[in-house]
Amino acid sequence: MIAKKFLVLALGFLMMGSAPLTTAETPEVGQKAPEFHLSTPDGHPLSLSEFSAKGTVVLVVLRGFPGYQCPYCQKQVHDFVTNGEKFVTAGAEVILVYPGPPADLDQHAKEFLTKENPLPGNVHLVIDPDYAFTNQYGLRWDAPHETAYPSTFLIDRGSTVFFRKVSHGHGDRTTAADVLGELERDRAAHSH
Template sequence: MIARKFWVLALGILMIGFSSSVTAEVPEIGQKAPDFRLSTPDGHPVRLSEFTAKGTVVLVVLRGFPGYQCPYCQKQVHDFLLNGDKFAAAGAEVLLVYPGPPADLDQHAKEFLAKQNPLPANVHLVVDPDYAFTNQYGLRWDAPHETAYPSTFLIDGQGAVFFRKVSREHGDRTTAADVLGELERDKAAHAH
């Protein structure tokens, strides 16, 4: 009996160790985007599935706060905000994910958007203070002074990914024009 309990315990420890070493895969085109729930810097909960139920979601994963405000992120978000009305006209909600260490992340996110307030009604910033989302999507950039690989996903009303770009460097970001072009192509493809 004791030997059996030992083997059950040993197997349980092995399974826990194995499951924690398995990293999530970045969602592929055609796959369902894993649902997640994050909060705005002011604490309002946001769930991906609530947005996809309304239509297309532009999911932009920023570097967030790797110890400073990323100038590439600021430039990219500014571009998206300038084109907020075009995203609205395309029926798309823009969801910006701001990851980073939990200490003061809400405050850092507010500082990041200080010059951008108020946000257009269809643009939402959420924080990922414990990297739950970042890890779930396989985007954790686990290096000193890094948080997440800058990425963009377009997700349709059924929750399927129809465009993705993951950058393994600071630059090389999608632009608003890139994303608006993809939204237009997707709309044309579904019109036939």
């Protein structure tokens, strides 16, 4: 009898352990952006709150390193970097999230930036080697040769999302002009 109860209890624990993990929901416009702590490829820690306390945060989630350097990501990052001064004028810090498998992700991220170095002072690249951020934001693109859905969030001083775009393909990314237009609309809406 005791052995039978133990077996039922053990099976119950095994079944609980094999339950599918739930994925976090992607933050919607009007919701708080979940806090995160990530590091640059050189190991410098950054958090959302340290940037949102200063002003608007443009959070751009890249595909990162799905086994190669994504040309769509390179084009998008180049666009944001070359418009870096316009983001300074708009009072925005840009955080680029580069997810991927943990092995050598810091080196892959450094290689990714070779054409863009040095980054403007208000543009920061962070790595997500364990997909903690990607999963926290519900953006994990869990398919062969994929990492995260390319996404952009605009986050205000109170850490509230006021714009979001999630792409479920490689293209259809936000451009610097798209984001600068949204920042201008938000500033105009709050100046009246």
